[in-house]
Amino acid sequence: MNATFNSRRFALLVKKTLQERQMLFLGLTGLSLLVTLVTYLFAKAMSDIEDAQNMSFIIGLVGGGSFLASQVFGYFNSNAMGASFMTLPASTLEKWLTGILFAGVLYLAIFLSFYRLMDTYFVNDYHQNLNPKLPYYKLMMEQVQIFPYDGFVGIKSFIMFFNFAGAMLLGSLYFNKLSFLKGALVIFCFWFGAFFLNWIIAKSMISQMQNAIPYWLVWVDVNKDQGRIELQENLSKTVTILIGVVVPLILWSLTYFRLKEKEF
Amino acid sequence: MIDITNMSFGYSKKKLLYKKINLHLEAGHIYGLLGKNGAGKSTLLKNIIGLLFPTEGEIRVNNHTPEKRRPAFLESIYFIPEEVYVPALTVEKYVNLFSPFYPKFNRNDFNRYMEELDVKTENKLTSLSFGQQKKFVIAFALACNTDILLLDEPTNGLDIPSKKRFRKLIASVMNESRTIFISTHQIRDLDHLIDQVIIIDEGDLLLNASINAIGEKLVFRAVDEISDSVHVLYSEESMKGILTVSENIDKEESKVNLEHLFSAVTDNPEKIKTLFHS
Numbered sequence: 001m002n003a004t005f006n007s008r009r010f011a012l013l014v015k016k017t018l019q020e021r022q023m024l025f026l027g028l029t030g031l032s033l034l035v036t037l038v039t040y041l042f043a044k045a046m047s048d049i050e051d052a053q054n055m056s057f058i059i060g061l062v063g064g065g066s067f068l069a070s071q072v073f074g075y076f077n078s079n080a081m082g083a084s085f086m087t088l089p090a091s092t093l094e095k096w097l098t099g100i101l102f103a104g105v106l107y108l109a110i111f112l113s114f115y116r117l118m119d120t121y122f123v124n125d126y127h128q129n130l131n132p133k134l135p136y137y138k139l140m141m142e143q144v145q146i147f148p149y150d151g152f153v154g155i156k157s158f159i160m161f162f163n164f165a166g167a168m169l170l171g172s173l174y175f176n177k178l179s180f181l182k183g184a185l186v187i188f189c190f191w192f193g194a195f196f197l198n199w200i201i202a203k204s205m206i207s208q209m210q211n212a213i214p215y216w217l218v219w220v221d222v223n224k225d226q227g228r229i230e231l232q233e234n235l236s237k238t239v240t241i242l243i244g245v246v247v248p249l250i251l252w253s254l255t256y257f258r259l260k261e262k263e264f
Numbered sequence: 265m266i267d268i269t270n271m272s273f274g275y276s277k278k279k280l281l282y283k284k285i286n287l288h289l290e291a292g293h294i295y296g297l298l299g300k301n302g303a304g305k306s307t308l309l310k311n312i313i314g315l316l317f318p319t320e321g322e323i324r325v326n327n328h329t330p331e332k333r334r335p336a337f338l339e340s341i342y343f344i345p346e347e348v349y350v351p352a353l354t355v356e357k358y359v360n361l362f363s364p365f366y367p368k369f370n371r372n373d374f375n376r377y378m379e380e381l382d383v384k385t386e387n388k389l390t391s392l393s394f395g396q397q398k399k400f401v402i403a404f405a406l407a408c409n410t411d412i413l414l415l416d417e418p419t420n421g422l423d424i425p426s427k428k429r430f431r432k433l434i435a436s437v438m439n440e441s442r443t444i445f446i447s448t449h450q451i452r453d454l455d456h457l458i459d460q461v462i463i464i465d466e467g468d469l470l471l472n473a474s475i476n477a478i479g480e481k482l483v484f485r486a487v488d489e490i491s492d493s494v495h496v497l498y499s500e501e502s503m504k505g506i507l508t509v510s511e512n513i514d515k516e517e518s519k520v521n522l523e524h525l526f527s528a529v530t531d532n533p534e535k536i537k538t539l540f541h542s
Contacts, residue, residue, distance in 0.1 A: 003334045009365070016361040020351040080349035086315055089338035089365040260333075263316045 003091060010094045017098050024071060029107060032064025033114050040118065049126055052145040053119060060111055062160045069103040069165035070180035073172040073259070079128030082176070082264045096256040102251070103165055112149070119147050159244040173258040215239045265291055266312060266412070266443065271321035273304075273311055281307055284321065285469045287462070291411065292440040293474075296458035297447040298526050303464050305447035306346065309414045313343040314447070326411060339366060340441050342410040348401040350389035358389060366408035374407035380433050381426065392422045402430065403414040406437050415446045421452040429458070431457045451522040461522070463529045470533045473540050475520050481530070483512040484521045497535065498528035509538065 018025070035055045043052035075085040085095070130140055148154055163189060171183025194214050202212035202235050210219040210226060216239075218229045231239060266289040274280035289295055299305045302427055306525045310316040311323055314330030314337070318468040323330055326339035355360070355378075363369040374516070381399040389400060398421050405413060419427045432445060436459060448454055461478060463471040473481075482497070486504045492494055507521070509528040529536045 003336060006335070009335065011370045012361075012364050019357065019361055020353065078347075078349060080345050080347040083310075083313075083315060084345060084349045086333065087313055087338055087341075087343050088362075089335045091335050092333065205314065264310075 003059055005091060005093050005097075009090050010019055010097065013088075013090045013094050014101060016088075017102070022123065023050065024074075025102060025106075027066070028064075028068050028071060029110055032068065032111070036060030036111075036115065040122065041194035049144045052122075053257055054153045056170050057115060057147060057153065058157050058160070060115060061157050063110065064183055065075075065103070065161045066164040066168045066184075066241075068107050069182060070168040070172050070183050072099045072169060073101045073255075074179060076172075076176040076264060077179075079264075083105060086157055086262070086264055092256065092260045096259050099169060099255070099259075100252065103169055104162075106163075115147070129220065155244075159240075159248075163243070163251065166248045166255070168260060169255045173255060176264075213242060265289065265324075265326055265477075266324075266445075267324040268312075269322045270325075271311065271318045271323060272317050273307060273316065273320075275307075275519070277319065280319065280467065282467045282514070285467075285527075287469060287472060289443055289445065291443050292438075293460045294434065294438060294444040294446065294458045295460045295462055296451075296454045296522070297445060297462045297464065298451055298454075298522070299400065299447070299449065299464040300530070301449055304467060305464065306416050308464070309343065309416050309445065311411075313341060313414055314338075315343075339368075340410050341412040341414065342366075342405040342406050342408050343414040344398075344401055344416060344418060346420055348394075348398050350397045350400065352388045352390045354388055355385060361403070362404070363408070366410065368409035370407055370409060373409070374403060374532065377403035377406050377433060381429050395423060395426060398422060398428060399430075401431075406433065411441060412443045412445070416444060417448050417450070419448065419450055427453055437504060451526055455522060465530050466534065468533065470529050471536055471540060478525060478539070479512075479518065479521050480515070481512055482520075482525070483510055483514075483516045483525060484509055484518040485538055497523055498529070498534045500527075 036059060039059050040052045040056035043055045075080040088095075123144055126144050127141060130137060136141065149158075167187050168180065168183045171186060172179040175182040198214040199212050200216050202209050206218060206220055206229075208221045210221050214217045216231065216236075220227050220229060230236065266287070268285060268287040270286060271282055272280050272284055273282045297305050297308065307316060311318055312330060313323060314333045317331040325337065326340055328340070328496060330337065351358070357372070357383075360372065363371070363374075378400070381403055383396055383399045385396070387401045389397060392400065398418070402415075402418065419430060422430060426525045431453070435503075438444065446454060446458065447459060458475070460474050461471060462469065485508050486502070487506050487508055490499060490506060490508065494508075494510050496510045500507045507524060509521075509524045512518075
């Protein structure tokens with residue numbers, strides 16, 4: 001068991017990683033939080049709070065989280081740094097868990113805490129500055145609420161985060177240099193490939209198809225109106241579990257095996 | 265102890281760098297791995313530490329399989345690559361964070377080695393020059409007291425006094441349980457330091473012999489002219505006359521010149537193999 005996992009060694013590794021790479025982690029996390037705040041303020045000024053919440057949450061969680069994930073195993077753009085990391089006396093499991101801790105747990109905890117604080121402040125500020133004499137005061141009050149993490153955008157963002165961050169983490173072990181750009185390119189190609197393939201298949205089956213979103217729905221023209229064809233509820237649940245749980249689990253687990261087999 | 269059996273390795277499957285090489289390294293020796301640029305010296309060291317995996321064959325290091333990269337194996341071996349890495353930490357911080365991974369690390373040894381290599385700084389390691397960073401890593405690696413120490417071109421980036429200090433230090437830390445494996449193409453830097461010579465060229469292991477055995481089999485002379493009766497393996501004109509390497513038929517005593525030895529071996533690989541296997 002000592003060869004696979006040792007809690008003391010794991011704690012030492014986390015401490016070492018945190019101090020050795022604190023500028024990178026703190027810098028990237030700080031940058032991501034700043035971008036989230038700026039996006040929120042910008043979207044709030046240009047549109048409304050609801051748009052600001054959605055946009056900043058997606059950018060901060062998915063964008064920031066994926067970028068950080070691409071850097072967690074970013075030791076391999078230098079021969080010396082890569083060798084130092086790989087030859088450090090700790091098991092592959094401990095090294096992998098450290099990566100998971102930073103990319104999947106710590107960043108998530110810091111981002112969600114920051115986001116909740118920021119959002120609460122802006123929502124309260126909006127409520128306090130709303131004029132009670134306005135005709136739709138009650139409706140306007142109720143319309144702007146603290147962003148629900150378990151709402152539609154929240155859940156979709158978490159699914160994207162776990163998929164993209166997992167892919168980035170894995171990509172950083174395949175691409176020694178410019179891992180973020182190369183990883184992002186692979187995700188982009190996969191995403192658009194799936195979208196395009198799905199579109200072609202849907203079009204060949206439904207002649208009135210207007211648009212199709214993979215694993216979710218197809219928009220069709222019905223006379224002058226539009227209709228949507230959705231997956232059956234049980235199928236939809238299966239697909240959600242597959243994309244939200246199974247695929248991320250595979251991606252994050254593959255990272256472990258890639259790290260174990262990595263030659264450098 | 266390092267045992268390499270029928271090891272083949274190549275960065276591409278079509279073109280192998282090493283084909284079925286065998287090598288046995290014992291504890292208590294300082295091995296010098298000599299080869300031209302691109303001969304595969306670093307590749308061999310990376311296979312021994314487990315950063316690269318043999319395509320075929322087996323490597324065993326103190327009963328461990330390097331490619332598994334188990335903590336117990338990594339605790340027993342230290343690899344210093346040609347280009348060293350130091351994080352933006354002070355010496356104290358570095359030692360506090362990295363030394364707990366090496367059970368035999370000795371702080372007093374480390375302080376002594378730092379002094380002997382003349383490395384002093386209160387600032388972050390990244391503010392040191394490349395040579396100073398390298399000396400710091402060497403001091404740390406030696407203080408880890410691992411059974412095996414692999415050094416890839418350790419003298420690159422060191423000035424002349426530092427090279428001297430390095431040689432002195434390596435000689436002083438050597439003991440019966442330690443194996444030190446130094447790869448270099450700067451052969452003169454290893455003079456008076458190594459007791460075993462390994463020469464590789466074009467993926468082939470041409471020589472693995474002790475300095476004593478080399479002195480017994482080959483003779484290094486300075487002559488005025490080359491006699492026809494002597495089969496000279498290598499010759500080079502110099503101020504002292506013609507420096508030659510030839511078969512030591514008359515059991516003469518001579519000082520092994522590593523540079524000339526290297527040229528003699530790479531110019532006459534088959535002859536050398538026959539000579540040293542007989």
